[in-house]
Amino acid sequence: MSAILLHVLIVGVFVLSFDWTEKPEVADAGIPVSILLPNAEALVEPANIVDTKKDPIDKEVEPQPSSKSIKAEEALKKKQEQQRLAKLAVIAKQEAELKLKRAAEKKLEEEKRAKQQADEKKVEEKKRVEQEIAAKKLAEQQKIEEERKKQEKIAEETRVAKKKAVEKKQREEALAKEKIEEQKAQQRKEELLAEQKAKAERIAKLKAEKEAKLKAEEKAKKIAKEKKAAKAKKKAERLAKEKEAKKKKEAEERAAKAKKEKAERLAKKKAAEKTAAIKAAKLKEEKEAAEKLAAKKAEYHRKWEEAQAKKKADAIAAKARKKVAAQEAARRKALAGQKEQAKKIWGGKIYNYVKRRWHPPPGTNGQSGKIKLTVSGSGYIAGGIKVISCNGSKEFCDSIIDAFEQAEPLPGPPAKYNFNKSNRTITFKMD
Amino acid sequence: MRNKNRMNNTKLQNSQKRGGWQNNILLALFSVVFMFIAPSAQAELELHISKTSDDGIPIYIANIPAGIPGGHSGIIEADLKRSGRFTIVNRSKIPNIAPYGGTLNAGAYQNIADYIVRGKDNGNGGLFIELVSTSDNAKTNYTITANENPRRPAHKAADLIYEKITRKKGAFDTRLAYVTVTNSASKNNRTFRLYVSDSDGYNPQTILTSRRPLMSPAWSPDGRELAYVSFERNTSAIYVQNIFTGEKRLISAREGINGAPAWSPDGSRIAMSLSIDGNPEIYTINTKNGVLKRITKSSAIDTEPAWNGTGSIIFTSDRGGRPQLYRISANGGNAQRITFDGKYNSAADIANNKIAFITGNRGAFHVALRSISDSGKDILSNGRLDESPTLAPNGAMVAYTTLRNGQNTLAVVSDNGKSRQFLTSPAGGVREPAWSPYLHK
Numbered sequence: 001m002s003a004i005l006l007h008v009l010i011v012g013v014f015v016l017s018f019d020w021t022e023k024p025e026v027a028d029a030g031i032p033v034s035i036l037l038p039n040a041e042a043l044v045e046p047a048n049i050v051d052t053k054k055d056p057i058d059k060e061v062e063p064q065p066s067s068k069s070i071k072a073e074e075a076l077k078k079k080q081e082q083q084r085l086a087k088l089a090v091i092a093k094q095e096a097e098l099k100l101k102r103a104a105e106k107k108l109e110e111e112k113r114a115k116q117q118a119d120e121k122k123v124e125e126k127k128r129v130e131q132e133i134a135a136k137k138l139a140e141q142q143k144i145e146e147e148r149k150k151q152e153k154i155a156e157e158t159r160v161a162k163k164k165a166v167e168k169k170q171r172e173e174a175l176a177k178e179k180i181e182e183q184k185a186q187q188r189k190e191e192l193l194a195e196q197k198a199k200a201e202r203i204a205k206l207k208a209e210k211e212a213k214l215k216a217e218e219k220a221k222k223i224a225k226e227k228k229a230a231k232a233k234k235k236a237e238r239l240a241k242e243k244e245a246k247k248k249k250e251a252e253e254r255a256a257k258a259k260k261e262k263a264e265r266l267a268k269k270k271a272a273e274k275t276a277a278i279k280a281a282k283l284k285e286e287k288e289a290a291e292k293l294a295a296k297k298a299e300y301h302r303k304w305e306e307a308q309a310k311k312k313a314d315a316i317a318a319k320a321r322k323k324v325a326a327q328e329a330a331r332r333k334a335l336a337g338q339k340e341q342a343k344k345i346w347g348g349k350i351y352n353y354v355k356r357r358w359h360p361p362p363g364t365n366g367q368s369g370k371i372k373l374t375v376s377g378s379g380y381i382a383g384g385i386k387v388i389s390c391n392g393s394k395e396f397c398d399s400i401i402d403a404f405e406q407a408e409p410l411p412g413p414p415a416k417y418n419f420n421k422s423n424r425t426i427t428f429k430m431d
Numbered sequence: 432m433r434n435k436n437r438m439n440n441t442k443l444q445n446s447q448k449r450g451g452w453q454n455n456i457l458l459a460l461f462s463v464v465f466m467f468i469a470p471s472a473q474a475e476l477e478l479h480i481s482k483t484s485d486d487g488i489p490i491y492i493a494n495i496p497a498g499i500p501g502g503h504s505g506i507i508e509a510d511l512k513r514s515g516r517f518t519i520v521n522r523s524k525i526p527n528i529a530p531y532g533g534t535l536n537a538g539a540y541q542n543i544a545d546y547i548v549r550g551k552d553n554g555n556g557g558l559f560i561e562l563v564s565t566s567d568n569a570k571t572n573y574t575i576t577a578n579e580n581p582r583r584p585a586h587k588a589a590d591l592i593y594e595k596i597t598r599k600k601g602a603f604d605t606r607l608a609y610v611t612v613t614n615s616a617s618k619n620n621r622t623f624r625l626y627v628s629d630s631d632g633y634n635p636q637t638i639l640t641s642r643r644p645l646m647s648p649a650w651s652p653d654g655r656e657l658a659y660v661s662f663e664r665n666t667s668a669i670y671v672q673n674i675f676t677g678e679k680r681l682i683s684a685r686e687g688i689n690g691a692p693a694w695s696p697d698g699s700r701i702a703m704s705l706s707i708d709g710n711p712e713i714y715t716i717n718t719k720n721g722v723l724k725r726i727t728k729s730s731a732i733d734t735e736p737a738w739n740g741t742g743s744i745i746f747t748s749d750r751g752g753r754p755q756l757y758r759i760s761a762n763g764g765n766a767q768r769i770t771f772d773g774k775y776n777s778a779a780d781i782a783n784n785k786i787a788f789i790t791g792n793r794g795a796f797h798v799a800l801r802s803i804s805d806s807g808k809d810i811l812s813n814g815r816l817d818e819s820p821t822l823a824p825n826g827a828m829v830a831y832t833t834l835r836n837g838q839n840t841l842a843v844v845s846d847n848g849k850s851r852q853f854l855t856s857p858a859g860g861v862r863e864p865a866w867s868p869y870l871h872k
Contacts, residue, residue: 353545356488357597359516359847362785362800363807379566393805395784406598409567429479 004115007108339417349411350375350426358403358430360396367392368431369400375424379409388427400430487518487849488596491544493528497552499581506585507548507592509631510603513852514593514827515845520544537563548592553577558584562592571595582629602823605630606867607830608638608648608657608674609841611859624859625659627674630823630866632841632854638674649692649701650867657865658682658692658701669703671718682716683723693736693744695761702726702736702744702761713746715761726763733757737779737786739803745769745786747777756788772808778819782866783826785846787811789818798831800846811844812851821866830854830864 360367369390376382385404390397404410413419490511495503511517524543529535531551540547543565550560556577563570573591575584583604590601608627614620623645628635639645643662650657651671658671667689672679683689687706694701700715707714713726713733727733731750739745741761748757748766754777757766770776775791781803790799790808798812798820814833821830827846832839841854841861 352486356486356516356518356545359597361802361805362809362846363802363805365807365809393802395802395804402598406596411566431479 004108004112007104007111335417339419339423342414342417343419343423346411346413347426350407353411354403354407354428357406358399360399361393364392364396364399366431367396368429369397370427370429371400371404372425372427373404374421375410375413375426377412377415377419377424379412381408381410382424400428403430487512487516488546489518489520489544490546490548490592490596491520491522491525491528491540493531493547493549494522495531495550495552495558495585497581497585499585503550503552503558503585503588504548506582506631507589509852510586510589510601511593513603513631513843513845513850514601515847515849516593516597516827531559531561535563537565537568539565541565546592546596550588556581556584558588560588560591562595580629580634582631582633586629586631599827600825600869602825602827602866602869603630604870605824606650606654606870607632607821607841607854607864608650608867609832609856609864610645610648610659610862611857612862613859615860622859624857625657626857627657628854628856632856635857636674638672638677647691647863648865649694650865651694652696652698652868654867654870658694660690660692669701671701682718682721687711691735693738695738696741699741700761702738702746704734704736704746713744713759715744724763726759726761727766728763729766735778737781739781745779745781747779756786769806771806780821780829780866782822782824785822785826787820787822787829787831789820798829798844800829809848811846811848812842814842817842819863821864823866824868828866830866832861832864 367390369392370388371390372386372388373384374382381404385401387397387401390400413424417423492504492508492511495507497503499506501509508519512519520543525540525547528547528549531549535547535549537547545565547563547565548560549563550558553559553574558573558575560573560575561570562573573588575587575591578584586604589603593599593601593603606627607630608625611624611626613622613624621642623641623643624637625639625645625648626635627638638657639659639661641661641663643665644660645662646660646667648657648659655675656671656673658669660667661670662668664684666684668684669682669689669692670679671682682692682701683703683705685705685707687709688711689703689705690711691704692701693703695715698718700717702713702715704711705714706712710730711732711734712728713736715724715726716722717724726736726744727746727748729748729750731748733746733748733750735747736744737746738761739758743758743760745756745758746766747754749755750757750766751768753774755768756770756776756779758769759766770788770790773790773792775789775796776799777789779786779788781787784803785800786803787798787800789796790810791797795815796817797810797814798817799808799810801808811829812831812833814835816834818832818839823829828843829846830841830843833842834840835842835853839860839862841856841864842851843854844851
C-alpha cells in the first residue's frame with residue numbers, strides 16, 4: 001500500500017512540476033520556441049502529422065510570388081511552421097504526459113497486481129509453511145506419541161519383566177527358604193530325637209546309678225548298723241562297769257569331800273558371819289552416808305529446782321509484765337497517735353473554718369500576725385484571743401480578730417479523746 | 432459618705448512591707464505548706480493560715496420557688512456568690528432536705544456545709560427564711576415583707592444571711608446607676624440613657640434619655656436622688672434628679688467644665704470639678720444655699736473628687752506630671768499625694784475605709800483596691816481597659832466597666848478578687864456606674 005502511495009506521490013509531483021500558466025502563447029509571442037521533450041519517441045508521430053498537413057499550404061504557394069512576397073510568404077510560412085510546431089509540441093507533450101500517466105497507472109496496476117500476487121503468494125507461502133509446520137508438528141507429535149508409546153511399551157515390558165524376575169526371585173527365595181526351613185526342621189527334629197534319646201539314656205543311667213547307689217547305701221547302712229549295735233553293746237557293758245567303779249569311787253570321795261566341806265563350811269560360815277557383820281556395819285554406815293548425801297542432794301536439787309522454777313516463773317511473770325507493759329505502751333501510743341490524728345483533723349477543720357472567714361484589708365501583702373487561743377469543748381474561745389505579735393496595720397490585725405469572732409463557735413474538739421487545755425490551745429500564724 | 436466604720440489609721444506595729452511581686456511569690460510558696468502540727472501530743476497546735484484561698488464559707492440554699500426566674504433561692508445564691516465570701520453547695524449534695532418548717536438535723540451535714548438556708552414564699556411576695564448553722568444547729572429566722580420589686584425580698588434575705596454569718600452589713604439590696612450610649616457612631620442618632628437597676632443588674636429603669644451626653648451619675652446619701660452631668664444646654668451642667676418623681680434641679684452650669692459631682696456623706700455638699708478660671712479645680716457647693724467653695728488651687732487638672740468621710744476629699748490631679756490620687760481637707764488647704772505606686776492612678780471611690788481606683792500599668796488599666804490607711808493595693812480586675820470603679824456601701828464588691836467584645840460592659844468583682852461576674856445591662860455601651868448607698872425602704 002505504501003508503495004502505491006509512493007508512486008502516486010511521484011506522479012503527482014511530476015505533474016505539478018509543470019507550470020501550465022507560464023507556457024508562452026506561441027501564436028501571440030511571435031518568437032521561435034524550442035521545446036525539449038523528455039521522450040524523443042513522442043515526437044515521431046506529430047512529425048508525421050506535420051507532414052500530412054503540409055500539403056494544403058504547399059498548394060497555396062503555387063501562384064508566382066514576387067521576391068518581396070516570397071519573403072513575406074516565407075516569413076508567414078516560417079511563422080505558420082513555428083505555430084504548427086508549437087501545436088505539435090503541445091500535442092506531443094500532452095500525449096507524452098498521457099502516455100506517462102497511462103504507463104504510471106499501468107505500472108501502478110502491475111505493481112499492485114504484483115503486490116497482490118506477491119501477497120497472495122506470501123499468504124499461500126505462509127499457508128503452505130504453516131501447513132508444513134503443522135504437518136511437521138503433527139508428524140513430530142505422532143513421532144513423539146509413537147516414541148512415547150514405544151517407551152511405554154518398553155517400560156511396560158521392562159516393568160513386567162522386572163516384576164516377573166522379582167516374582168521369580170521371590171518364588172525362588174521362598175522355595176529356598178522353605179527348603180532351608182525344611183532342612184532346619186528336619187535337623188531340629190533329628191536333634192530333638194537325639195536329645196530325647198540322650199536324655200532317656202541319661203535318665204536311665206542316672207536311675208540305674210541311683211538304684212545302685214541306694215542299694216549300696218542300704219547295704220552299708222545295714223552293716224554300719226550291725227557294727228554300731230555291737231559296738232554299742234560293748235560300750236554299754238564297759239560303761240556300766242566303769243560307771244559302777246566310778247560310782248563307788250565317787251561315793252567315797254564324796255563322803256570325804258563332804259566331811260571336808262562340812263568343816264570348811266563351818267569355818268567359812270564363821271568367817272563369813274564375821275565378815276558379814278563387818279560388811280553389814282560398813283554397809284550400814286555407807287548406806288547411812290549415802291542416804292544422807294542423797295537427802296542432801298535431793299534437798300539441793302529440790303532447792304535448785306525451786307529456784308529454777310521460781311526463776312522461770314519470775315521470767316514468765318516479768319515477760320508477761322513486759323508484754324502487758326508493751327501492750328499498754330502500744331495502746332497508749334496508738335491512742336496518742338489517734339489523739340494526734342484527731343487533733344490534726346480538728347486543726348484542719350478550724351483552719352478551714354477560720355480561713356474562710358478571714359478577709360484582711362486590701363494591700364496587706366507581707367503583713368502577718370500571730371495569736372493564741374484556747375478552744376472550749378463546745379467550740380467557743382475560752383479566755384479570749386491573745387495577740388502574740390502583729391506587724392500589720394491596725395485594720396489587718398483587727399481582721400484577724402474579726403475572723404475568729406466570726407468563726408465562733410469553732411468546730412469543737414473531738415469529745416472521745418478528752419483533750420486537756422494544752423491540747424485545746426492553738427497558736428495561729430496568719431499572713 | 433460611705434465611710435461610717437472605723438477610721439483609726441494608727442498601726443499596731445510598723446509593717447515590714449515588701450514589693451507586690453515579691454509578696455506574691457512568697458505567698459505562693461508558703462501557701463503550699465499551710466499547716467504545721469507540733470510533733471508531741473502534749474504540744475499545742477500551731478496553724479498557719481495564709482490569705483490565698485479559693486474557698487468561701489460553704490452554704491447550702493434550699494430551693495425557694497417564686498414567680499421570678501431562678502426563684503428566691505437563685506437570687507440569694509447569686510448574691511452570696513458575688514460577694515466572694517461563700518461557696519454555694521450544690522443541691523444534689525443534700526438531696527431530699529426537709530422543706531422549710533420541717534425537722535432538720537443540720538449537724539448531719541456538717542461536713543458538707545457550714546450553713547443551711549431554707550425558706551418559703553409567704554404567698555404575697557414576702558419571704559420566710561431560716562438560717563441553720565450545722566456546727567451547733569443554731570437557727571435564725573427572718574420574715575421579709577413584700578416589695579413592688581419582686582426581687583428585692585431575696586436581696587434583703589441575702590443581706591440578712593450575709594450579715595449574720597460575716598457580721599458585716601450586706602449590700603445586695605442596693606442599686607446601680609449607670610449611663611448607656613446607643614448608636615454612638617452616629618452623631619444624630621446617638622442616645623444617652625441614665626439607668627437605675629438592682630445591684631445585680633436586673634430590673635433596669637430609665638431615669639433620663641437624651642441625645643446629648645449624660646455623664647457621671649452620683650447617688651445622694653439617701654439613695655433617692657442622682658446628681659449627673661448633662662450637655663442638654665450644649666455645655667456641661669450638673670443637675671440633681673429625684674429618681675422616683677423625675678423632678679430635677681440645676682446645680683451648676685458655670686462657664687467651662689461642670690463635671691464629676693460627688694455627694695458628701697451627710698448630703699450637705701456636692702463636690703465637683705469646675706473650670707471657672709480656665710483650669711479644672713475641685714469645688715464644693717452647698718446643696719441648701721448654693722454657696723460655692725473652691726477647694727484646690729493649682730495649675731494642674733484637678734477632678735474626680737470622692738468624699739473621705741465629711742472631712743476630706745480624695746481627687747485625681749496631674750500636678751505631679753501624671754494622674755495620681757491626692758487628699759485634701761474638705762475646707763481646702765494643701766493636698767497630699769496618696770498614690771505612689773504606678774504612673775497612673777485615678778477615679779477613686781471610697782466606701783468602708785477602702786478606696787477603689789483605676790491603676791495603669793504597661794498600657795492596661797485595672798481596678799485596684801487599697802485601704803485608706805495603708806498604701807498597699809490589690810489588683811482586682813483583669814481586663815485591658817477597666818474604668819469607673821464604684822464600691823458597694825459595705826466595701827465588699829466593686830462595680831466597674833470593662834471592654835468586652837468591643838463594648839463597655841458592667842462587671843462586679845468582690846474585694847478579695849475571688850468572684851468576678853458580668854452583669855446584665857440594656858443595649859449599648861455602659862459608662863460610669865455608681866453604686867447606691869444602703870436603701871432605707
